[in-house]
Amino acid sequence: MHWLMQRPVRLVPIxxxxxxxxxxxxxxxxxxxxxxxxxxxxxxxxTAASAVSxxxxxxxxxxxxxxxxxxxxxxxxxxxxxLGILAGATLIILVVSHRLGLRNRLLVQAETAEFGLGxxxxxxFRIAAISLAVEATIAVILTLxxxxxxxxxxxxxxxxxxxxxVQAFNNGGFALYTDGxxxxxxxxxxxxxxxxxxxxGGLGFPALFEAIRGWRHPAGWSxxxxxxxxxxxTLLIAGFLALLAxxxxxxxxxxxxxxxxxxxxxxxxxxxxxxxxxNVINIEALGEEGIPVIIALMFIGGxxxxxxxxxxxxxxxxxxxxxxxxxxxxxxxxxxxxxVATASQRQAVxxxxxxxxxxxxxxxxxxxxxxxxxxxxxxxxxTSAFSTAGLSLGLARDLPASGQIVLIxxxxxxxxxxxxxxxxxxxxxxxxxxxxxxxxxxxx
Amino acid sequence: MHWLMQRPVRLVPIxxxxxxxxxxxxxxxxxxxxxxxxxxxxxxxxTAASAVSxxxxxxxxxxxxxxxxxxxxxxxxxxxxxLGILAGATLIILVVSHRLGLRNRLLVQAETAEFGLGxxxxxxFRIAAISLAVEATIAVILTLxxxxxxxxxxxxxxxxxxxxxVQAFNNGGFALYTDGxxxxxxxxxxxxxxxxxxxxGGLGFPALFEAIRGWRHPAGWSxxxxxxxxxxxTLLIAGFLALLAxxxxxxxxxxxxxxxxxxxxxxxxxxxxxxxxxNVINIEALGEEGIPVIIALMFIGGxxxxxxxxxxxxxxxxxxxxxxxxxxxxxxxxxxxxxVATASQRQAVxxxxxxxxxxxxxxxxxxxxxxxxxxxxxxxxxTSAFSTAGLSLGLARDLPASGQIVLIxxxxxxxxxxxxxxxxxxxxxxxxxxxxxxxxxxxx
Ligand SMILES: [K+]
Ligand SMILES: [K+]
Numbered sequence: 039m040h041w042l043m044q045r046p047v048r049l050v051p052i053x054x055x056x057x058x059x060x061x062x063x064x065x066x067x068x069x070x071x072x073x074x075x076x077x078x079x080x081x082x083x084x085t086a087a088s089a090v091s092x093x094x095x096x097x098x099x100x101x102x103x104x105x106x107x108x109x110x111x112x113x114x115x116x117x118x119x120x121l122g123i124l125a126g127a128t129l130i131i132l133v134v135s136h137r138l139g140l141r142n143r144l145l146v147q148a149e150t151a152e153f154g155l156g157x158x159x160x161x162x163f164r165i166a167a168i169s170l171a172v173e174a175t176i177a178v179i180l181t182l183x184x185x186x187x188x189x190x191x192x193x194x195x196x197x198x199x200x201x202x203x204v205q206a207f208n209n210g211g212f213a214l215y216t217d218g219x220x221x222x223x224x225x226x227x228x229x230x231x232x233x234x235x236x237x238x239g240g241l242g243f244p245a246l247f248e249a250i251r252g253w254r255h256p257a258g259w260s261x262x263x264x265x266x267x268x269x270x271x272t273l274l275i276a277g278f279l280a281l282l283a284x285x286x287x288x289x290x291x292x293x294x295x296x297x298x299x300x301x302x303x304x305x306x307x308x309x310x311x312x313x314x315x316x317n318v319i320n321i322e323a324l325g326e327e328g329i330p331v332i333i334a335l336m337f338i339g340g341x342x343x344x345x346x347x348x349x350x351x352x353x354x355x356x357x358x359x360x361x362x363x364x365x366x367x368x369x370x371x372x373x374x375x376x377x378v379a380t381a382s383q384r385q386a387v388x389x390x391x392x393x394x395x396x397x398x399x400x401x402x403x404x405x406x407x408x409x410x411x412x413x414x415x416x417x418x419x420x421t422s423a424f425s426t427a428g429l430s431l432g433l434a435r436d437l438p439a440s441g442q443i444v445l446i447x448x449x450x451x452x453x454x455x456x457x458x459x460x461x462x463x464x465x466x467x468x469x470x471x472x473x474x475x476x477x478x479x480x481x482x
Numbered sequence: 483m484h485w486l487m488q489r490p491v492r493l494v495p496i497x498x499x500x501x502x503x504x505x506x507x508x509x510x511x512x513x514x515x516x517x518x519x520x521x522x523x524x525x526x527x528x529t530a531a532s533a534v535s536x537x538x539x540x541x542x543x544x545x546x547x548x549x550x551x552x553x554x555x556x557x558x559x560x561x562x563x564x565l566g567i568l569a570g571a572t573l574i575i576l577v578v579s580h581r582l583g584l585r586n587r588l589l590v591q592a593e594t595a596e597f598g599l600g601x602x603x604x605x606x607f608r609i610a611a612i613s614l615a616v617e618a619t620i621a622v623i624l625t626l627x628x629x630x631x632x633x634x635x636x637x638x639x640x641x642x643x644x645x646x647x648v649q650a651f652n653n654g655g656f657a658l659y660t661d662g663x664x665x666x667x668x669x670x671x672x673x674x675x676x677x678x679x680x681x682x683g684g685l686g687f688p689a690l691f692e693a694i695r696g697w698r699h700p701a702g703w704s705x706x707x708x709x710x711x712x713x714x715x716t717l718l719i720a721g722f723l724a725l726l727a728x729x730x731x732x733x734x735x736x737x738x739x740x741x742x743x744x745x746x747x748x749x750x751x752x753x754x755x756x757x758x759x760x761n762v763i764n765i766e767a768l769g770e771e772g773i774p775v776i777i778a779l780m781f782i783g784g785x786x787x788x789x790x791x792x793x794x795x796x797x798x799x800x801x802x803x804x805x806x807x808x809x810x811x812x813x814x815x816x817x818x819x820x821x822v823a824t825a826s827q828r829q830a831v832x833x834x835x836x837x838x839x840x841x842x843x844x845x846x847x848x849x850x851x852x853x854x855x856x857x858x859x860x861x862x863x864x865t866s867a868f869s870t871a872g873l874s875l876g877l878a879r880d881l882p883a884s885g886q887i888v889l890i891x892x893x894x895x896x897x898x899x900x901x902x903x904x905x906x907x908x909x910x911x912x913x914x915x916x917x918x919x920x921x922x923x924x925x926x
């Protein structure tokens with residue numbers, strides 16, 4: 039098979055690293071700001087890493103700091119990052135399923151054991167085509183709306199439409215407005231396409247393809263797809279209702295809006311929580327009991343092999359099923375009449391607990407590097423970076439360079455790790471020629 | 483077998499609940515304060531729950547609010563709680579190992595399959611005897627030191643010695659001084675006996691008995707004992723070094739002490755972190771990067787079937803071994819030439835993640851019930867209550883009654899849950915007459 043297929047797990051970290059470095063160099067050029075000076079290295083590095091990892095955290099005021107060329111660079115980096123994730127993840131899944139001899143639902147002909155390079159090319163082409171089609175659709179709606187309804191010139195409207203369409207689908211999280219999408223938050227024509235774009239990009243193609251192909255028979259979906267789709271639906275509904283309940287009369291967020299606008303803003307903001315990174319309402323003004331909930335949502339993230347980050351919806355809900363089985367005393371962990379392999383259970387535990395360890399270590403490091411920063415601000419920003427979610431309580435830009443580099447490392451690890459860890463774990467199995475005697479220690 | 487043996491899992495919550503209620507009623511009496519009024523219900527309830535669950539969180543200034551009778555009541559509640567935990571846990575372990583047909587190392591004759599009520603009585607008697615012997619030893623040393631070296635009358639010295647000995651061994655965490663043990667912190671004759679008492683009580687008898695009986699052959703210890711002892715040693719050494727490094731020149735904690743006193747205070751404080759609940763240095767003055775580390779240590783807690791709380795050292799390190807095996811691609815999780823049953827792995831995951839969920843839910847609730855409380859204060863106090871650790875950043879006493887009741891619930895659930903959950907999970911196994919087809923979803 040082609041060399042690309044042999045080592046996609048190795049290709050991903052190198053590809054992302056290289057793209058970030060190139061982006062950093064370009065963003066440092068005076069052309070990117072229109073000023074007579076170079077952008078400082080850390081600022082350009084942070085912005086490039088944030089764009090390529092489709093996080094959306096910013097250390098400068100995006101629309102005012104960068105000029106049009108700079109914003110085009112950010113758009114390109116986001117697009118390359120997003121497509122890179124989708125393509126890389128798909129390649130990885132194909133290779134892993136092939137090696138493990140799993141049925142592969144990404145390729146229609148996967149019922150046969152072998153797949154060729156032609157199949158893979160076709161699949162990657164299809165992913166790119168669908169991505170661009172979704173982005174084009176969003177861009178057209180946004181452009182028309184901005185042109186017709188607001189006083190944008192056509193060129194301006196087109197630029198804003200394309201920029202936000204790319205950001206939305208790729209879950210990039212950069213916006214052309216200093217206050218994010220708050221100014222647009224009561225216009226359903228603008229907000230809903232972006233929200234749906236973020237949701238589609240954040241579900242990922244494995245789940246989407248299977249759901250679309252098998253929409254008549256949801257019972258026949260794979261366990262991964264069931265966990266991703268039903269789990270995402272659960273989180274969307276629960277988050278929407280919780281956000282409405284908590285913020286209904288908060289004058290700084292939903293309080294002063296008429297009720298249809300409340301519903302719209304709550305729906306969109308909740309859709310953007312786990313990974314989109316746009317703010318539709320003022321995150322810093324949310325009731326403070328909401329902060330831990332958002333941190334949890336960001337940490338969970340979106341679908342596998344999607345532009346979303348976090349430990350993934352399927353990981354989180356698989357662990358819930360493990361606990362449920364354990365509490366009921368079931369010998370097997372079953373999801374809708376399918377037994378889940380213990381290998382998958384151990385992968386889920388590993389992914390989730392390494393994520394926790396990384397977030398805790400990042401938070402402690404950030405607290406060490408700063409002074410007087412509220413701990414939950416540090417935890418929020420670290421989780422946002424690790425999960426490539428991109429929401430911010432405003433801490434990122436106030437950090438010293440060392441703190442920003444911590445966030446850069448988290449964005450990179452969060453992005454590349456979430457792409458490669460699961461598959462590396464799945465592939466990485468040794469054989470033992472002997473087994474040790476078993477013991478059942480009582481824990482807890 | 484005796485009915486006690488049939489349902490110890492049910493007996494524990496009822497026993498603890500009843501003891502807390504009786505303690506509440508007694509502490510509400512005017513006799514317990516020497517004042518002309520009743521202690522408010524929530525204050526008495528909190529104090530009784532904190533004493534019986536051997537947490538040590540306080541909502542009043544213990545030595546000044548309660549009179550001698552009140553302090554005797556607290557001592558009795560702590561002693562009953564501590565012995566109740568040790569006896570209840572031992573009973574539970576015996577029943578569980580018996581039912582599961584596991585080798586039982588608490589009873590010497592456990593190599594034979596059956597054990598009688600006589601064996602159990604003897605074991606419980608031995609546990610009570612050893613507990614009282616350790617407490618008496620500590621009490622004698624403390625009493626002599628306070629009497630000879632300080633200007634305590636003999637009666638006073640004896641009372642202070644007994645009080646702190648009971649608190650130390652049972653990991654109770656109440657102290658007779660408003661500033662905890664800070665005033666005594668440079669006297670090794672006072673601090674070290676209490677620190678070792680807390681460590682012994684917090685290791686638990688299953689590990690201690692096995693270690694003492696099999697000290698010549700540590701390789702032959704059970705997996706649970708290996709995890710508990712090596713894990714505790716690891717945490718003690720790492721915590722000690724980290725605390726020294728972080729606080730060496732902080733003038734509010736270790737900074738102004740000569741170096742032997744620094745070592746002493748750091749050793750003792752680190753020993754008390756996970757569960758002892760005494761403060762030897764000013765916790766509120768610790769470098770703020772230390773707070774997340776202490777929260778993690780409290781959450782991990784001590785040994786199984788000990789007076790310590792938390793998810794337990796063995797649970798934490800078993801999960802570390804699961805992750806390590808997964809990262810190395812090992813098909814089995816092995817701890818020193820023993821394969822760990824998947825049942826134990828699932829129990830560990832369940833205990834740890836339910837603990838996380840409870841702490842997160844408790845923190846969000848506390849934030850909802852209060853205003854302007856720093857989130858990490860809420861997280862610290864909730865973790866301290868759930869883990870029955872008893873350290874405080876001072877938030878507990880400033881909480882409204884509703885917030886204090888949340889902490890009471892967490893102390894009760896943390897105590898009773900940590901006693902019963904693991905065993906309930908181990909016992910609670912259903913049989914399936916059929917198995918569903920297996921699937922290996924890719925997660926992460
Ligand atoms: K994002
Ligand atoms: K305690």
